Amino acid sequence: MSILSMTKTLFKSIVHGPYTQLYPIKPRENFERTRGSIENDIEACIFCGLCVRRCPTSALKIEKAEKLWSIERMQCIQCGYCVEVCPKKCLHMRNEYTTPNTIKVKDEYVDARVSDN
Amino acid sequence: MGKRTVIPFGPQHPVLPEPIHLDLVLEDEKVVEAIPQIGYIHRGLEKLVEKRDFKQYTYVAERICGICSFMHGMGYCMAVEGIMEIEVPERGKFLRTIWAEVSRIHSHLLWLGLTADAFGFESLFMHSWRLREEVLDLFEQTTGGRVIFSVCDIGGVRKDIDAEMLNTMVSVLTRMEKELRDLTDVFLNDMSVKHRTVGVGVLSKEKAQETGAVGPMARASGISVDMRTLGYAAYKHLQFEPITAEAGDSYARMEVRIGEVYQAIELIRQCVELIPEGDVITKIKGNPNGEHFIRLEQPRGEVIYYVKANGTSFLDRFRVRTPTFANVPALLETLKDCDLADVPILILTIDPCISCTER
Ligand code: SF4
Ligand code: SF4
Numbered sequence: 001m002s003i004l005s006m007t008k009t010l011f012k013s014i015v016h017g018p019y020t021q022l023y024p025i026k027p028r029e030n031f032e033r034t035r036g037s038i039e040n041d042i043e044a045c046i047f048c049g050l051c052v053r054r055c056p057t058s059a060l061k062i063e064k065a066e067k068l069w070s071i072e073r074m075q076c077i078q079c080g081y082c083v084e085v086c087p088k089k090c091l092h093m094r095n096e097y098t099t100p101n102t103i104k105v106k107d108e109y110v111d112a113r114v115s116d117n
Numbered sequence: 118m119g120k121r122t123v124i125p126f127g128p129q130h131p132v133l134p135e136p137i138h139l140d141l142v143l144e145d146e147k148v149v150e151a152i153p154q155i156g157y158i159h160r161g162l163e164k165l166v167e168k169r170d171f172k173q174y175t176y177v178a179e180r181i182c183g184i185c186s187f188m189h190g191m192g193y194c195m196a197v198e199g200i201m202e203i204e205v206p207e208r209g210k211f212l213r214t215i216w217a218e219v220s221r222i223h224s225h226l227l228w229l230g231l232t233a234d235a236f237g238f239e240s241l242f243m244h245s246w247r248l249r250e251e252v253l254d255l256f257e258q259t260t261g262g263r264v265i266f267s268v269c270d271i272g273g274v275r276k277d278i279d280a281e282m283l284n285t286m287v288s289v290l291t292r293m294e295k296e297l298r299d300l301t302d303v304f305l306n307d308m309s310v311k312h313r314t315v316g317v318g319v320l321s322k323e324k325a326q327e328t329g330a331v332g333p334m335a336r337a338s339g340i341s342v343d344m345r346t347l348g349y350a351a352y353k354h355l356q357f358e359p360i361t362a363e364a365g366d367s368y369a370r371m372e373v374r375i376g377e378v379y380q381a382i383e384l385i386r387q388c389v390e391l392i393p394e395g396d397v398i399t400k401i402k403g404n405p406n407g408e409h410f411i412r413l414e415q416p417r418g419e420v421i422y423y424v425k426a427n428g429t430s431f432l433d434r435f436r437v438r439t440p441t442f443a444n445v446p447a448l449l450e451t452l453k454d455c456d457l458a459d460v461p462i463l464i465l466t467i468d469p470c471i472s473c474t475e476r
Pocket of ligand 1: 044049086087
């Protein structure tokens, strides 16, 4: 039984200084595997709709005619299932998060290339 | 008999991370009875199996709880694998075991912090969570997420951990273990901590049996019950004994959980030594048809999963019985005859996870 058992830890932290980081002055480095946000390399996308069908939160939509692929950022749970099923491997999980927001953000990707035929 | 007063406790209370309501019947300062009420955060996750197919549901199952997320995902996957008779590759099983044990460390450190917070020892709380942060970093490095991992899949795991990272994990945990000794020394030996925990909320072995307590709650009352001894995943290859204590009070429950943190570090070491090379996932074909029942040991105790499938991609029924749900009767038992001031600590010593309980 002791009343001073915490002293060692306390002295150590006084010597060590703060364990926390002065965010945002010193931003946090993400790890390589960090599941941050989904990117689409839209030029490679064939608008097959597989990702849309598999997404557990219905965050994705495509308009095949307009060559439009969109993602509801606040709805996406970064599970990575869409990345796994995409046949063209054009989806990619970045290790950067999207900026925090107070409104629902929808990102649209349009394939602007003119088709050959 | 003194005058009886009823004090409502919760659903919002500084000590409760999640909402549960108790009507405390008091005689002077003593609690004579507690009547619980849940239902504040029911999300209908079991019903959702009808709307999400069985593969999508893997990601939903994980989100039943923010602390045992890995084990919820793993339990669901194991149940579906049981129906489809899929054999998970050995490496996959070892990786599951590693992540499950890291989850246990993370959960118990979280609990230690919350308990310190409940008896007002703020610096102890901060230091427990500081160490937990390192564990969360290990998770982020290996899975990509801090508390929700999305790595467990039907048939195995979706990500491998290379040998270098496995060694890093062991060295981080070994370094952490040293710091943890200083910290757990405070929990186990400090006078002010002992004052709040020793002899408080005693649950006898008989009462623990009778109320069906599970996990650390049962083990602290001298019942040696641990589902890991069933040998699921890679546990059959590992050497360990369930950690028990005899006293059955809040101190014993703390002792058991602290012991389990060290045990988990040791189990991870064993896994890293024994892990074989090879695939981490088996490809699955078709839809499940049949039913399966499975039991796992979560940080909070035994959890039960039941899955019934009908051959389509949507399941018929999915049922989870979480450890907190099983421990609520035991909690009510410990609350009898306790002081009003001890109620917050007693509620915390079952390590309540209300979101799990209500699903
Ligand atoms: S699965 Fe891939 S190719 Fe198909 S629509 Fe989605 S992003 Fe495009
Ligand atoms: S990461 Fe998951 S939730 Fe997000 S868009 Fe892809 S499938 Fe949907």
